C-alpha cells in the first residue's frame with residue numbers, strides 16, 4: 001500500500017454519513033498514527049437520487065455495490081448496509097474473495113457467517129474487521145484480541161443493548177410504564193421504529209455469539225441461546241425488585257461450564273450495589289473475567305453514529321497500519337466447535353410474582369407447589385388488593401435448577417387460584 005489507501009463505502013445512512021465526515025475531519029490525525037491517508041473514493045447507496053445532508057461529488061456515487069469488488073482502485077470496502085442476508089452478505093463474501101479488506105458494523109452478518117468469512121479472509125491474507133458490530137463505543141473486540149491476549153477467559157457478560165437498558169433504567173428512575181418509556185425512546189432516537197430485535201433479546205444474542213467465539217477461541221456457536229427479552233417486565237416488578245435491594249437488567253452472559261458453552265440473554269435481578277447495576281441509560285458495559293487479570297470492565301455508549309464511527313476508525317487504522325490479523329484472534333484451524341451446556345441444568349435463585357385470587361387457603365396451595373418441585377422459599381411477601389379481591393405473592397427462592405423452575409411454572413399456571421402467567425426473573429450474582 002502507498003501513502004493513500006482507497007476506500008469504498010457501501011451504505012451512506014446514519015452510520016455511513018457520519019463515518020464519512022469523521023474520516024475527513026481526522027484525516028491528518030489518521031495519517032500521523034498510521035502513515036497512510038484514507039481516501040473515500042466511492043460511495044454505494046440504494047437510491048442515488050435521495051436528498052442527503054452531506055454534499056458528495058456525483059462521481060463518487062456508485063449504483064451497484066458489487067462493482068466495487070472488481071475495482072483496482074479500491075483497497076478497503078466498508079459495508080454499512082446491514083442485514084445478515086441480501087446485498088450485505090453478497091458484497092462482503094465477494095469482496096473478501098477478491099482480496100479486498102472488509103470493515104463492517106453488521107452484527108447479524110458476523111454472528112451468522114463470521115466463520116466462513118474469516119476463513120476466506122485468512123486464506124486471502126486480507127482483514128475482516130468488525131469492532132463496530134458489538135457495543136460500538138466499547139472496544140471489546142480489540143481488547144479481547146489484543147489487550148487481554150494473555151488471559152484465559154472464563155466468563156464474559158454485560159449489557160450489550162442500549163435501547164433495553166435505557167428502557168429499564170428510565171422505567172425505574174421516572175416511575176413510568178414500559179410503553180410510555182418505549183415511546184419516549186423512539187422520540188429520542190434510542191429505539192428504532194421497529195425495535196423488536198432489541199426488545200426480544202435477539203440483537204444481544206447476536207453480539208454474545210461473537211464475543212463468546214473470541215473469548216473462548218471457538219467457532220461461533222450455532223446453539224440455541226436461552227433468549228428472553230424485556231417485553232414482559234413491568235413497573236411493578238422493577239419496584240418490588242428495588243425494595244428488595246435489586247435492579248433489573250437485561251444481561252448477556254457467556255461462560256464455560258464443565259467444558260461446555262453456556263450462552264444466555266435474559267432479564268436478571270442483580271444487587272443494586274453491583275457495578276453493572278450502576279450502568280444506566282443507553283450505556284453498554286462488558287465484564288471480562290479471566291486469569292491472570294481477574295475482572296476487567298469496559299463501558300461506554302453502545303450505538304449511534306459517534307461511538308460506531310469511533311470503532312470503524314479503529315478498524316480502519318489497523319488496516320492502514322498493515323496489521324493483517326486473524327479475524328477471530330486465532331487461526332481458523334485452531335478454532336474448534338464447542339458443545340452447549342444443557343440450560344436445564346443451570347442453577348440460580350429466582351424472583352417470582354404470582355397474581356392469585358384473594359381467598360383462604362391460596363397461600364398454602366401455592367407453597368405446596370413449590371415444595372412439590374423441591375424449590376425452597378427464601379423470602380415471601382403477600383400484597384392483598386381488597387377492592388379487586390386479588391393478591392400478589394412475591395417470592396425469592398433459594399438456588400435451584402432451570403428444569404425445576406420450568407416445572408414449577410407449568411404447575412403454577414395450572415393452579416385454579418393463579419390468575420395469569422407468573423413473572424419469573426432469574427437472580428444473577430455479578
Ligand SMILES: NC(=O)c1ccc[n+]([C@@H]2O[C@H](COP(=O)([O-])OP(=O)(O)OC[C@H]3O[C@@H](n4cnc5c(N)ncnc54)[C@H](OP(=O)(O)O)[C@@H]3O)[C@@H](O)[C@H]2O)c1
Nearest residue numbers: 011012013014015045046047080081082087105106303304
Ligand atoms: N445505527 C446504529 O446506531 C448502529 C450501531 C452499530 C451498528 N450499526 C450497523 O451499521 C449498519 C448500518 O446501519 P445504519 O443505521 O447506518 O443503517 P441505515 O441508516 O438504514 O443506512 C443503510 C444504508 O445502506 C444503503 N443500502 C441499503 N440497501 C442497499 C443496497 N441494496 N445497495 C446499496 N446500498 C444499500 C442505504 O441506501 P439509501 O441511503 O439510498 O437508502 C443506506 O445508505 C447496520 O449493519 C447496523 O446494524 C448501526
